[in-house]
Amino acid sequence: xxxxxxxxxxxxxxxxxxxxxxxxxxxxxxxxxxxxxxxxxxxxxxxxxxxxxxxxxxxxxxxxxxxxxxxxxxxxxxxxxxxxxxxxxxxxxxxxxxxxxxxxxxxxxxxxxxxxxxxxxxxxxxxxxxxx
Amino acid sequence: xxxxxxxxxxxxxxxxxxxxxxxxxxxxxxxxxxxxxxxxxxxxxxxxxxxxxxxxxxxxxxxxxxxxxxxxxxxxxxxxxxxxxxxxxxxxxxxxxxxxxxxxxxxxxxxxxxxxxxxxxxxxxxxxxxxx
Amino acid sequence: xxxxxxxxxxxxxxxxxxxxxxxxxxxxxxxxxxxxxxxxxxxxxxxxxxxxxxxxxxxxxxxxxxxxxxxxxxxxxxxxxxxxxxxxxxxxxxxxxxxxxxxxxxxxxxxxxxxxxxxxxxxxxxxxxxxx
Numbered sequence: 001x002x003x004x005x006x007x008x009x010x011x012x013x014x015x016x017x018x019x020x021x022x023x024x025x026x027x028x029x030x031x032x033x034x035x036x037x038x039x040x041x042x043x044x045x046x047x048x049x050x051x052x053x054x055x056x057x058x059x060x061x062x063x064x065x066x067x068x069x070x071x072x073x074x075x076x077x078x079x080x081x082x083x084x085x086x087x088x089x090x091x092x093x094x095x096x097x098x099x100x101x102x103x104x105x106x107x108x109x110x111x112x113x114x115x116x117x118x119x120x121x122x123x124x125x126x127x128x129x130x131x132x
Numbered sequence: 133x134x135x136x137x138x139x140x141x142x143x144x145x146x147x148x149x150x151x152x153x154x155x156x157x158x159x160x161x162x163x164x165x166x167x168x169x170x171x172x173x174x175x176x177x178x179x180x181x182x183x184x185x186x187x188x189x190x191x192x193x194x195x196x197x198x199x200x201x202x203x204x205x206x207x208x209x210x211x212x213x214x215x216x217x218x219x220x221x222x223x224x225x226x227x228x229x230x231x232x233x234x235x236x237x238x239x240x241x242x243x244x245x246x247x248x249x250x251x252x253x254x255x256x257x258x259x260x261x262x263x264x
Numbered sequence: 265x266x267x268x269x270x271x272x273x274x275x276x277x278x279x280x281x282x283x284x285x286x287x288x289x290x291x292x293x294x295x296x297x298x299x300x301x302x303x304x305x306x307x308x309x310x311x312x313x314x315x316x317x318x319x320x321x322x323x324x325x326x327x328x329x330x331x332x333x334x335x336x337x338x339x340x341x342x343x344x345x346x347x348x349x350x351x352x353x354x355x356x357x358x359x360x361x362x363x364x365x366x367x368x369x370x371x372x373x374x375x376x377x378x379x380x381x382x383x384x385x386x387x388x389x390x391x392x393x394x395x396x
Contacts, residue, residue, distance in 0.1 A: 001298055003366065034133055036170060036262060038300060038362050042373030044316040049223045052176040057210035058219050064209075065202055065220050070329055077328075078321035087322050088329050091313045095376075096362050098170050098228050100262050102135065107260055109174030112227075128371055130300060130364050166265055168302060168394060181355045184308040189342035190351050196341075197334055197352050230302050230360050232394050234267065239392055241306030244359075 002030045002131040010121035014067070016049075016059040017116040019127065024106055030131050035101045040128040045086035045120035047093030048127075053113020066092070066119075086119035093117050101131070134162045134263040142253035146199070148181075148191040149248040151259065156238055162263050167233045172260040177218035177252035179225030180259075185245025198224070198251075218251035225249050233263070266294045266395040274385035278331070280313075280323040281380040283391065287363075288370055294395050299365045304392040309350035309384035311357030312391075317377025330356070330383075350383035357381050365395070 004026055008017060027037065041048050052058040070085045077084040097114070100107040108114075116127060136158055140149060159169065173180050184190040202217045209216040229246070232239040240246075248259060268290055272281060291301065305312050316322040334349045341348040361378070364371040372378075380391060 001300075003298075003364075034135070036133075036264070038364060040362075040364050040371060042371065042376060044314075044322070044373065044375045050176070050227045051219055051223050055211060055213075057212070058176070058216065061209050061211050061216040062220050062223060065206075065216075069201060069333060074329075077325050079319060079325050080321070081319075084322065084325040084329075087315055088326050091315050091326060092224055092356055094226060094358060094361075095314045097226075098172075098230050098362050100135075100170060100172050100260055107172060107174065109176065111176045112174060128364055132300070166267070168265075168396070182308070182359045183351055183355050187343060187345075189344070190308070190348065193341050193343050193348040194352050194355060197338075197348075201333060224356055226358060229358075230304075230362050232267075232302060232304050232392055239304060239306065241308065243308045244306060 004129040006127045008116060008125050010118040010123055010125060013121055014063050015118045015121060018053050018113045019116050020053060020113045023114055026129060027101055027106060028104060032101055032131055033104050035132055037099045037101055038130040039097045041095040042126060042128060045083055045090055046125060047090040047095055047117040048097045049093045049115050049117055050112050051115060052111045054111050083120045089119045136261040138259045140248060140257050142250040142255055142257060145253055146195050147250040147253060150185050150245045151248050152185060152245045155246055158261060159233055159238060164233055164263055165236050167264055169231045169233055170262040171229045173227040174258060174260060177215055177222055178257060179222040179227055179249040180229045181225045181247050181249055182244050183247060184243045186243050215252045221251045268393045270391045272380060272389050274382040274387055274389060277385055278327050279382045279385060282317050282377045283380050284317060284377045287378055290393060291365055291370060292368065296365055296395055297368055299396050301363045301365055302394040303361045305359040306390060306392060309347055309354055310389060311354040311359055311381040312361045313357045313379050313381055314376050315379060316375045318375050347384045353383045
């Protein structure tokens with residue numbers, strides 16, 4: 001079981017950062033022919049998701065809808081740090097993801113990319129990887 | 133580690149297809165007594181979820197609420213293919229799921245079924261399975 | 265591969281129950297240095313999520329937003345048991361979660377806690393754990 005941590009710096013309050021190339025490079029460096037990859041985000045205002053990476057408007061529309069459904073400000077929020085929306089979005093996308101490795105590479109559909117989902121940036125973030 | 137791909141054909145634009153029987157059959161064919169099953173959907177407008185399979189109105193209500201929250205058409209969408217809603221719903225349900233195998237069968241609650249969630253059909257789709 | 269089932273009793277219709285201490289205790293009892301933990305909820309009106317455990321207002325805001333987006337009553341619901349909202353919330357958070365174990369303990373961010381998400385309580389519930 002191989003472990004790795006990648007650090008990334010996000011640039012905006014909300015941003016989907018495509019980490020697919022980094023993940024593929026990581027898998028190749030471990031020389032695993034067939035296996036699983038668990039990705040874990042140790043933050044409560046960020047998540048991880050798989051979606052279309054080819055057309056950047058898809059991630060814009062995803063952030064737009066989440067923003068519309070879960071507004072940044074709401075007079076009913078009780079949490080005083082002003083980032084309740086980010087916590088909620090993180091739980092909706094999830095903080096853990098299991099992907100498959102075959103022929104030494106990630107199994108991903110033609111249009112799929114892996115996105116680190118920042119909802120309360122810009123920040124320095126970390127992503128854990130476990131390969132087995 | 134066993135791998136399998138199942139092909140399914142969806143019939144509508146939005147549909148929850150119960151794949152529980154297919155998954156149970158797959159597990160039995162592999163003769164695994166105790167282990168884990170990872171299900172991965174290699175599409176960006178479809179997802180995977182576990183919910184009630186006994187009463188078909190549950191899946192209708194799930195699709196209804198997602199449709200109400202994330203409309204098919206929205207003048208603010210930037211993605212030009214007209215399926216932004218499908219991409220967003222896919223990320224909300226998720227594209228990967230890990231289940232448990234015990235006594236050669238899936239651990240599932242009495243009412244639980246595994247659904248392939250089609251949001252931009254009808255299409256020919258594929259589902260990846262990894263058992264270990 | 266170690267397996268364990270924990271029973272919990274929820275107290276309200278909707279409640280996020282912090283199970284982090286129970287999970288940590290379970291991992292220590294198994295004496296696993298490095299590995300993975302799969303958590304599986306065998307219910308269709310409850311889920312599992314990771315979010316902030318330090319400030320209890322975060323979980324209140326999460327339940328508030330889900331309630332606002334997915335009302336308990338809606339004249340369009342077809343399911344007659346009056347808990348369609350709970351089924352939908354369960355699918356949005358998910359019923360399965362994979363976490364990482366290192367140095368005999370869970371990898372969790374400073375503010376992260378693991379929550380069993382009850383959406384149709386109070387009830388007696390069960391949570392499955394698999395460690396490997």
